[in-house]
Amino acid sequence: MCETPPTKLEVAMFTLCEVFHKYATLEGRKDTLSKAEAKLLLEKEMPRLFKAAQGNEEGEKILEALDIDKSGEMEFKEFMLAVSCLTCICQSACCSKQ
Numbered sequence: 001m002c003e004t005p006p007t008k009l010e011v012a013m014f015t016l017c018e019v020f021h022k023y024a025t026l027e028g029r030k031d032t033l034s035k036a037e038a039k040l041l042l043e044k045e046m047p048r049l050f051k052a053a054q055g056n057e058e059g060e061k062i063l064e065a066l067d068i069d070k071s072g073e074m075e076f077k078e079f080m081l082a083v084s085c086l087t088c089i090c091q092s093a094c095c096s097k098q
């Protein structure tokens, strides 16, 4: 067993798993996000992004785009791809300010 405290990156990885699981288990399949679960996750965990998408059709388009295999449910791999893409956009925005 590792005795050192988890690193920031390890905490971030565990947090991603926990957040996905928290919302995926709310209804239906426990290992995927329905559209309602994905919307709630966006609203609660990515409020800035959610706010930016409100008031137009972008929110629905984003959710549809994230459902890569068009199953109607977002799997963990699709969630991670979405978070990775959004993180890259954030990183680009941060770097362009320097």
Ligand SMILES: [Ca+2]
Residues within 6 Å of the ligand: 023, 024, 025, 026, 027, 028, 029, 030, 031, 032, 033, 034, 037
């Ligand atoms: Ca679910």
